[in-house]
Amino acid sequence: MKDSQNVVWQERAEKAEEDARFYRMIFEKSTAPTIVIEADYTISRINERVEELLGYSKEEIEGKIDWLRFAVKEDLERMMRYHHLRRNDPAAAPGEYECRLMNRDGQIHDILIKLDMIRGTTTSVATLVNVTAEKEVVKTLRQREAEFRAIVEHFTGFLYTCHRDYRLAYINGPLGERTGKDANSGPCYEVVYGRTEPCLWCENDEVFSGKTLEVERLDPLDERWYSIVTTPIGGEDGSVLLRQTVMVDITERKMAEERMRSRAALLMEENERLKSSMKDRYRFHGIVGKSPEMQCVYDRILQAAGSGAAVVIRGESGTGKELVAQAIHGLSPRADKPFVPVNCGAIPETLMESEFFGYKKGAFTGAAEDKKGLLEMAGGGTLFLDEVGEIPLSMQVKLLRALEGNGFRPLGGREHVRTDIRIIAATHRNMEGMVAEGRMRQDFFYRLHIIPIHLPALRKRTSDIPLLVEHFLSAMEHDGGLPKLDARIMEAFSKYTWPGNVRELQNVLQRYVTLGSLDLPLMEEGDVNGEMRPGEIQNLKERLFMREREILMETLRRCKGHRGHTAEMLGIDRRTLERKMARYDLRGE
Ligand SMILES: Nc1ncnc2c1ncn2[C@@H]1O[C@H](COP(=O)(O)OP(=O)(O)OP(=O)(O)O)[C@@H](O)[C@H]1O
Known part of the structure; x- marks a missing residue:
């Protein structure tokens, strides 16, 4: 047991x-x-x-x-x-x-x-x-909440949140100051907008269904424009608890837009006026010509003036490319800002960067003071790049960068400069060919080639010659009136090929007015001098004068206007060439 x-x-x-x-x-x-x-x-x-x-x-x-x-x-x-x-x-x-x-x-x-x-x-x-x-998480969340609260409180715009029934949940400091009220003073439409019932533009239900809405409106309380963005604030389960509204004063922007709009309307009006008054346009902003070819050019000028995009004017030397560029600038909203023409072929490669971008004092020996570059000089206006095909590849990259909004740095400068310029380029060269041969960057070509305008050679629009003759002769001062040009001479003019185009016509007429003789180099239909001034034989001095001018013109043309090459070909130094060019009123671009 x-x-x-x-x-x-x-x-x-x-x-x-x-x-x-x-x-x-x-x-x-x-x-x-x-x-x-x-x-x-x-x-x-x-x-x-x-x-x-x-x-x-x-x-x-x-x-x-x-x-x-x-x-x-x-x-x-x-x-x-x-x-x-x-x-x-x-x-x-x-x-x-x-x-x-x-x-x-x-x-x-x-x-x-x-x-x-x-x-x-x-x-x-x-x-x-x-x-x-x-x-730690709670602490971070608290910190974040405090930061957000500080941001919201210091936000200079107005901010409030409210419930579905328009009861305010929160208003930030600036809105409290503006209204002199707090979130308990009444519904949002009363406190914020001084209304007795919900605002007509307020899409309360839309926001509480999860949408963000934005309106721009003029507040009658202070007569200022506000951008009003309303967003839903959600709970964790995806429901919308509150509606948050942020109001930012955009009066300045609205006014600038308004100014732009009225300026654009004025321009449109001006364009329309020009178009209608010029169904048979004989002149257009200093450009003379009534041929159908020139009517097309005038239309393109109007188009370009209204657009602000880059323009390329193509055409032989002396066809009036610079004149067209000036007309575009003059008709554009930039008209009261500078028009800066630059002959790219005349700037030695080594000086290109300093010419375009400028330099700071001490940037190199001889830089005694700051110098603004062409880009800065044309700020707000138009930079006219004549003979754009002469810009070397290395410079094309830098220019492109500056034009794409990245700005540029003057030589010896530390800060980037950004300017707002419109580019109008001109060339007598075949740009596509240059791109294919690698002498022009493709991106540079496309950046410029947005609105192309082609200027026809004078031989292609001989119907404009009488008008141009009249235009130039009446602009030239001459004692005792101007000699008349008879029909045969006009006929000879219309048969001539005018390799120097309108500029050549202008020079021929200038010589006629100053020397009394009409001389057409390379005239195809014989010499009309004798017929024009019967009985008068040119003396040796006059003949030599004409001959020398002719040789200079021809050589310049062959050397595509390059003065160094022309001087070399003629066996004279460059300064002598330039003196002679000035005497004979020749341009050597
Ligand atoms: N249609 C025209 N009406 C009046 N003048 C003109 C016209 N075309 C050209 N001219 C005049 O001819 C000259 C040459 O014109 P412009 O310099 O504009 O030509 P361009 O094509 O720019 O020449 P380049 O290529 O050699 O620089 C100027 O004096 C200009 O005023």
Whole structure:
């Protein structure tokens, strides 16, 4: 009997031991750091997670270290208070609270402690939940909220949020100042817009269905224009909680637009007037000619003037390319800004950069003071690049960069300069051919070749010759009136090929007025001089004069206007050539 009793007790003891092992294992392997605290603060047991959290081993802690040893100074008093309360008046002690514990390395963790007493003892069990990361997130969110609040408060525009029923939830400082009211003063339409009912333009339902809306309106309260952007503010479940409205004063922009619009309307009117009054246009902004070819040119000029895009004027030398460029500029909104013509072929390659971009004092020997470049000089206006085909490839890249809005740096300068210029280019060369031969960059070509205008050679529009003759002769001063040109001469004029185009015609007539003789070099139909002035024989001096001029013109033409080459071909120095060109009124581009 006694033996069987022993067996029962033994079995019970074994079961109890097994249970204890089981619970011990659960305690040990629990994923939450757990500690057992005695009444005198001693830690009697910890699990593995506590070892990880506090950096001490079981052997170092259990029965040896005081629980309060890990508490930070600021929390100490509170933790002691709870410890006693829990043992004397358990209902009054909090079941969980937050505190900060310091580990072996001095690292501080934010811990949420959940505590319970072991019934019938003065021992408590505490589970420690490390909430450091969560606390950090909350802290960052708070910081961010404070930043946003500061931004919103300092935002110079007006900002408010309101509920679906127009009740205001928030108004920012500037709006409060403007209205002298706060968010509790009434619905948005009353406080912000001084109305007695919802604004007609307010799409409240649209915004609460998730749409962002923008309107521009003139506020009758202060007669200023506002851009009003209204956006939904959503809750986490995707519903719209509030409507946020931002109002930015755009009065200046609106007025600038208005000025532009009226200027454009004026220009349109002017263009229309010009078009209608010139069904049979004989002259157009200083350009003379009534041929159908020139009527097309006039239309293109009007188009170009209204557009602001880059223009390329193509045509032989002397066809009036610069005149056309001036007309475009004069009819465009830039008319009151500079028109800067530049003959690209006349600028030595080494000086190109300083000519276009300018330089700063001391940039190189001889740079005694700052000098503005052509791009800056033409700021707001038009830069006319005559003989654009003469710009070397390296310079094309730099110009392109400047024109694409990247700006440029004057030589010796540190800062980038950006100018707003319109480019009109001109050339007598075959630009496509130059691109194909690699002498013109393709991107440069496309940047310029937006509105091409082709100027016909004079031989292709001989119907304009009488008008041009009349135009030039009447502009030339002459004692005793102008000699008349008879029909045969006019006929000879219309048969001549005019390699120098209108400029050549102008020069021929100038000679006629000053020397009294009419001389057409390379005349195809014989010499009309004698017929024009019967009985009068030119003296040697006059003949030599004409001959020399003719030779110069021809050589310049062959050398495509290059003065250095022309001088070399003629065996004279460049200065002598230039003196003679001035005397004979020749241009050598
Ligand atoms: N249609 C025209 N009506 C009046 N004058 C003209 C006309 N075409 C050209 N001219 C005159 O002829 C001269 C040469 O014109 P312009 O300089 O504009 O020609 P261009 O084509 O630019 O010449 P280049 O290619 O040699 O620079 C100027 O004096 C200009 O006033």
